[in-house]
Structure formats: structure tokens, C-alpha cells
Amino acid sequence: MAEQAAYYGDGFFHNNIFWPGFHVKRMVGLYRRRYEHYGHGPADQAIVGLGGQVFMRPNSQDAIREFRPYFDNAPVYGGGPSLEEYADTTPLTVGSPQQVIERTLGFREFAGDYQRQLFLMDHAGLPLKTVLEQIEMLGEIVPVMRREFDAVRPAGVPGDPPTHVSLKAGREGAGAPPLPDGPPPTLVEATR
Amino acid sequence: MTDRSLVVVTAGLSQPSTTRLLGDRLASATERALRERGEEPRTEVIEVRDHAQDLVNHLLTGFPPEGLQKTIDAVVGADGLIAVTPIFSASYSGLFKLFFDVIEHEALSGVPVLIGATGGTARHSLALEHAVRPLFTYLGGNVMRTAVYAASEDWGASEAPADAGLAERISRAAGELAAAMSGSRRAPVPDRFEDPIPFEELLRPRTLEG
Ligand SMILES: Cc1cc2nc3c(=O)[nH]c(=O)nc-3n(C[C@H](O)[C@H](O)[C@H](O)COP(=O)(O)O)c2cc1C
Numbered sequence: 069m070a071e072q073a074a075y076y077g078d079g080f081f082h083n084n085i086f087w088p089g090f091h092v093k094r095m096v097g098l099y100r101r102r103y104e105h106y107g108h109g110p111a112d113q114a115i116v117g118l119g120g121q122v123f124m125r126p127n128s129q130d131a132i133r134e135f136r137p138y139f140d141n142a143p144v145y146g147g148g149p150s151l152e153e154y155a156d157t158t159p160l161t162v163g164s165p166q167q168v169i170e171r172t173l174g175f176r177e178f179a180g181d182y183q184r185q186l187f188l189m190d191h192a193g194l195p196l197k198t199v200l201e202q203i204e205m206l207g208e209i210v211p212v213m214r215r216e217f218d219a220v221r222p223a224g225v226p227g228d229p230p231t232h233v234s235l236k237a238g239r240e241g242a243g244a245p246p247l248p249d250g251p252p253p254t255l256v257e258a259t260r
Numbered sequence: 261m262t263d264r265s266l267v268v269v270t271a272g273l274s275q276p277s278t279t280r281l282l283g284d285r286l287a288s289a290t291e292r293a294l295r296e297r298g299e300e301p302r303t304e305v306i307e308v309r310d311h312a313q314d315l316v317n318h319l320l321t322g323f324p325p326e327g328l329q330k331t332i333d334a335v336v337g338a339d340g341l342i343a344v345t346p347i348f349s350a351s352y353s354g355l356f357k358l359f360f361d362v363i364e365h366e367a368l369s370g371v372p373v374l375i376g377a378t379g380g381t382a383r384h385s386l387a388l389e390h391a392v393r394p395l396f397t398y399l400g401g402n403v404m405r406t407a408v409y410a411a412s413e414d415w416g417a418s419e420a421p422a423d424a425g426l427a428e429r430i431s432r433a434a435g436e437l438a439a440a441m442s443g444s445r446r447a448p449v450p451d452r453f454e455d456p457i458p459f460e461e462l463l464r465p466r467t468l469e470g
Contacts, residue, residue, distance in 0.1 A: 070456075071456045071457070071458070071459050071462070072459055072462075074459075075458075075459035075460075086321070086322065086323065087323055088323060088325070088326060090326055090329070091323065094453040095453075097453070098453050098456055102456065145321070146317070146320030146321035146322070147320055148316055148317040148319075148320035148321055149317045149320075149321065149325075153317075153325075154321075157325055157326070158323075
């Protein structure tokens with residue numbers, strides 16, 4: 069998939085939830101190198117997106133205590149490693165909002181400067197009410213993360229990934245026949 | 261002198277382990293035989309029990325913890341492999357199989373492999389031929405003709421005829437492994453992350469000829 073995205077010069081999104089960082093690093097590294105190889109631009113300017121999954125409470129110990137039964141019983145985590153081990157080896161972050169900010173900013177260390185971060189919020193069978201609270205909390209830290217990512221991103225690395233709207237405008241501006249509209253912007257995109 | 265990496269995978273559970281003892285004896289005999297051929301062995305011993313938890317987690321989660329990945333890399337990158345298991349219920353032990361279950365099909369392509377086992381009874385020695393050998397053939401290994409089985413009675417004093425028999429088998433098997441390791445350079449295993457199959461090639465229509 070990384071090779072295919074690089075070949076066409078498309079962006080590359082890695083799920084980054086069920087894999088350790090060293091694997092994500094190999095996949096993103098391959099995509100970036102091959103993007104450059106196919107002449108779409110320098111490796112560090114390729115468009116990369118990552119997933120992530122978090123559970124937050126103002127107090128990190130509360131987050132761990134509350135999330136543990138979901139972790140222990142959700143089949144997707146395999147039922148092998150403990151919550152602590154799994155959070156250690158994969159990007160799963162269970163803790164305070166500040167810990168989520170720091171961990172997420174740390175993804176740059178294995179993926180390079182990247183453009184899109186998608187969080188999985190309704191994982192592990194969390195009830196709707198809890199998921200909505202989590203989204204509220206995410207909404208509070210997203211602006212902080214945007215600011216921090218913008219501050220560390222080197223000049224020349226794009227900060228605004230292409231969207232359906234921008235790609236459509238570009239294609240139509242270059243004389244291509246009109247393309248259909250994409251889906252409406254998501255909640256978070258709409259708040260940009 | 262060429263460096264040759266020799267990896268021993270041993271799945272004994274007792275401490276000290278009889279299987280480890282067999283693995284060590286096979287390794288030192290192989291090292292000796294390699295040196296006689298002007299090769300310099302670099303030996304690494306992997307105790308599967310040290311990775312037991314990680315192996316189970318790998319199977320349950322679908323990805324290896326980092327330490328286990330390094331161990332797997334050492335095995336598939338070896339110039340020669342010695343794989344020894346205790347016989348449990350007339351076959352390789354479950355832990356031994358678990359380790360090789362997370363090694364990909366053909367990952368041992370062309371790797372010379374010496375197989376050995378320990379057991380309480382000599383009656384189960386053919387488990388090496390009907391269970392262990394096909395496993396390594398499946399993984400692509402070049403399995404040495406002589407497999408070494410050591411039952412409890414083989415571990416007598418070194419003067420005893422039974423132990424002499426074991427010593428003789430160990431040195432024959434080690435000679436075969438050393439010859440296979442030094443005879444040919446193994447084609448380097450392509451790292452698909454460093455060296456991916458180009459997308460044009462994946463798009464190319466396949467014919468019966470490939
Ligand atoms: C659960 C279990 C099953 C065993 N089954 C057999 C068997 O079927 N045949 C046999 O010859 N020995 C059998 N043994 C004996 C072991 O193969 C033998 O003691 C071996 O040398 C132990 O290796 P270790 O010292 O490296 O742990 C069994 C041992 C255990 C613990």
C-alpha cells in the first residue's frame with residue numbers, strides 16, 4: 069500500500085493503532101523514499117497521516133482505572149499483553165490530556181513531520197456518553213496540538229494536507245471536467 | 261577467514277536444560293568444524309523460554325514486541341541454524357512450535373539447519389523425522405541429513421558406549437552443517453522495506469510462465 073501511494077504521488081495514511089512505532093516507521097519510511105524516487109517531490113514533503121487512539125481523564129490514574137476493564141475485554145487487543153505493555157509498545161495513550169498531547173507530538177520521531185492526525189475515539193466498546201465526553205476533551209486539546217505541530221514543522225514541509233475540495237479545485241482549474249462534490253467536511257475540519 | 265553466524269534455538273524448559281546441553285554440544289562441534297575450514301563462527305543462543313510471553317502476545321495481537329522482532333531477525337538472517345527441542349507427547353514441544361509459527365513461510369529459504377531433540381525415551385527418536393524435519397522443510401530450510409536425538413540413557417559417562425554413540429552423531433551432524441555453511445554463500449534475504457517490489461511490477465499482468 070505504501071508503495072502504491074508513493075507510485076501515484078498520493079498521501080499515505082497509516083492506521084498507527086495496532087502496530088508498534090518501529091513498524092510504522094518502516095512503512096512511512098518506505099512511502100517517503102519511494103515518493104521521492106517516483107519524482108513527486110522530496111521525501112520529507114510527502115503527505116503522511118497517522119491514526120491514534122486515546123482515552124483521557126484529567127487525572128491519568130483515573131483514565132487508567134476507568135479504561136482497564138474495556139481494554140481487558142475488547143477482543144481487538146488480543147487479551148495477551150497488559151494495558152501498560154500495550155500502551156508502551158503501540159500508540160495507545162491512556163492518561164491525562166497533557167500526556168495525550170505529548171505522546172502525539174512524539175509520533176514525529178518515527179514518522180517525520182506529518183500532516184494529518186486521526187483519532188479513534190469510540191474504541192473498545194466505550195458507551196456513547198463516554199465517547200462524547202472524550203470528543204469534548206479532544207476538542208480542547210486539538211488547538212494546542214495544532215499550534216505545537218505548526219511551531220516545530222520545518223519550513224518547506226506542507227502543513228495543510230490536500231482535501232477533496234482543494235484537489236477538485238486544482239484539477240478543474242487545470243481544465244479537467246467538473247468532479248463530484250465530496251462528503252461534507254467533518255466536525256473537526258469544519259472548525260478549522 | 262569469513263565470519264559465519266550460527267544461531268542456536270533451544271526450547272528446553274528445565275533449568276539446567278538437557279536440550280540446551282545438546283544445543284551447546286552441537287554448537288561447539290560445529291564451531292570446531294567451521295574453524296577447520298578456515299571460517300570464523302559467531303554463535304548466538306536463543307532460549308525460547310525467555311520469549312514465551314512475547315510469543316503468546318505476538319500470536320494474540322498480530323505483531324511482535326520489539327525484542328522478539330530482533331530475535332526473529334537473527335534467526336532468519338543466520339548462515340546456519342541449530343534447532344533443538346525437548347520431545348513432549350511424542351513430538352516437538354508446544355513452545356518450540358510457537359517460535360517457528362511466527363517465522364514466515366520460506367523465511368529460512370536455503371538456510372542450513374541442524375535439528376536435534378532430547379527425550380526421556382529413545383522410542384520417540386523418529387519424532388525428528390516425522391515432525392521436526394517437515395517443519396523446517398516447510399520453512400524452506402536445507403535440513404541436514406543427520407538429526408541428533410539424545411535420550412536419557414545417552415547421557416552416560418563419556419566412556420560408555422551409548423555416549424560414544426551420541427558424540428559420534430554430534431560430530432557427524434556438525435560436520436554436515438559446517439560444510440553446508442561454508443560451501444555456499446546464502447543469497448541475501450531481500451528486506452522488503454528497504455527494497456520494495458516496484459509497483460509497475462505488481463501491476464504487470466501475470467501469465468502462467470510468471
Ligand atoms: C509434558 C512433558 C511431556 C513429555 N513427553 C515425552 C515424550 O513423549 N517422549 C519422551 O521421550 N520424553 C518426554 N518428556 C521428557 C522430556 O522430553 C525430556 O525430559 C527432555 O530432555 C527435557 O528437556 P529439558 O531438560 O531441556 O527441559 C516429556 C516431558 C514433559 C515435561
